[in-house]
Amino acid sequence: MGSSRLISRRRQDQGSKWARITMAILSTVGVIDTGSITLNRWGWIGSLSCPGGLDGCEKVLNSPWGTLVDSNGLELPLSFAGLIAYFAILVMSISPILPVISEKKLDLSRRTWWGLFYLSCGMSVFSLVLLWLMFFKIEAFCFFCVLSSLISFSLLFLSLFGGGWDDMGKLIFRGVLISLAVLLGGLIWSSAVDPKSENQITTGPGMPPIVTTKSTPAKIDFARYLTSQGIVQYSAYWCPHCHEQKEMFGREAAAELRIVECASDGKNNQHELCVRKGIEGFPSWEINGQISSGVKSLEQLSELTGYNYRE
Template sequence: MTSTRLSSRLSSRRRSDPGLRWVRVVMAVLATIGAIDTGAITLKRWGLIGPLSCPGGAEGCDKVLNSVWGSLFGQSLSLFGFLAYTTVLVLAVLPLVLTGEARSAIAERSWWGLFLFSGGMAVFSLLLMGLLVFKIKAFCFFCVLSAVLSLSLFVLSLIGGQWDDRGQLVFRGVLVALLVGLVGLGWAASVDRPAALGTRGTPPPVVSVSTPATLALAEHLSGSGAVMYSAYWCPHCHEQKELFGKEATAKLKVIECAADGVNNQKALCDSKNLEGFPTWEINGKLDSGVKPLARLAELSGFKGRL
């Protein structure tokens, strides 16, 4: 009788904490690395930290992160990656720190959460790697690292969950993969507008109309020696030009920095150690990011009205 009760208690404990504990720990470590990776990129995009050293070349990272696929809902895609890794971290750690009924209630559910969430991340990462290779055609160490981490988390969730119902595992996994894959492909296609890019290596045309004020500011900037360092694939550079309008942009001194850009001056751009695009050089000082016209007027000493 005593032996039966002991066996029942041990069985109950195993059911209250299914899966392998060491896998949770490893997943928590990998999720932390992923959160640091994507969090650093997000802070860089927000201008809260300085430039990041990108193994393999900063130009590739800039090209990828500033591409049309580098943003979602107006926010850096890395922000959503940070939220995803943080979610995985919480799901992995909670059963390790909780006790009693709370632990029992969340343990099995957390394995399903880890499996489905990391599976979705892995599928989306594979989609992004496809864009990296076939559309953007650039290497980004941070992006590759994130993809490796996502795939590793998915494999670990398969190992750690010690699944009893393999049928449910396959069914739910395929369902999530199809859902994420279809939504991801739809998103990737919707933001890909090759017709607007014109000739390869050239930026998309500016369509907004200039005003007398923006024309005057552009002439002042050019006359004072101000330079805008740009890359044809950079959406933020196009955003900056749209603030001036078509006619005023034609008066600006814009230097193409992309290695495959038409009439590029990559050597000059490299010598400036630019942190990103666009970067303005006004009165010998470099300032990166899209600038409001009023700020450009202030930096250059423009006295006219905007």
């Protein structure tokens, strides 16, 4: 009698209860992490404090790979997909151990363990793709992105060793299939989004490289203000510092700036105007009739122009 009760209790959950609780805690951190990024991208909260440097986080999160959907006024950052994934893991982690659920706990436990494994496996493989993009394509460091990757790997580890699996061969086979599918899809997506392929088509002799970072609403408003005040950026298509200045604003905001091409062989250049203005270095800003050369941070431009710029 005692033995049958013990077996019955064990069968309530094929895996570890503590593994589920740990996964729930980690997924909650993931929800906070990706949720903060998403709300920041939507302009609902201010700038984030990013350990390791805010510039790196902004460069990564505002890169072409930081946006999942951007059309017809709808913008879904990639972090939004992570938010949904972490929330799904949180729900699957705690649902079988909730006291309000009393019926079919065994069936629910088995289904949720498979769901936890599938999702954490896919997230871990996709995280590897994102880490590769961050270090080798974008060449920047984002603490929030690394944190999300570590959480994904930890969730996969817990699902593997806490799930109480009976057939490891079946588990490995399905894991390999999911990994290959996510890896292939991730590489195709990253290649399609890569701005370098677009550069080969839309750039040519005398044209500057394409700005790849994505603008926040605050940066777009700032750029529009600068243009409305008659503030001009003097640039040269071959100048790397000029491109760096545009990347600070992002693609959409840079398009709002008034930029004068000074190189004599640049497309649509105004070389003679630049000579009359006495432009000697690039980029140069003309603010209230005064020329100021060198790359300016957005905070510096804010002080020089009297604009209250805040992210």
